[in-house]
Amino acid sequence: MSxxxxxxxxxxxxxxxxxxxxxxxxxxxxxxxxxxxxxxxxLVAFTTYVVAENMLTKKxxxxxxxxx
Numbered sequence: 001m002s003x004x005x006x007x008x009x010x011x012x013x014x015x016x017x018x019x020x021x022x023x024x025x026x027x028x029x030x031x032x033x034x035x036x037x038x039x040x041x042x043l044v045a046f047t048t049y050v051v052a053e054n055m056l057t058k059k060x061x062x063x064x065x066x067x068x
Contacts, residue, residue, distance in 0.1 A: 012018075020026065 024030065
């Protein structure tokens with residue numbers, strides 16, 4: 001049987017320089033939330049406003065009488 005290769009032999013020399021890419025601060029979700037702060041709150045507020053306005057105001061039926 002042969003001995004397994006030395007793990008230091010195949011170690012990535014650039015691993016320390018690439019480690020920042022895997023840090024949670026640079027994840028896609030964190031980038032999106034930092035790019036649009038308050039977007040979720042604004043979306044909920046706008047949706048609530050639209051729903052409340054539609055419930056509180058009634059649409060009037062257009063009259064079918066000609067206006068001459």
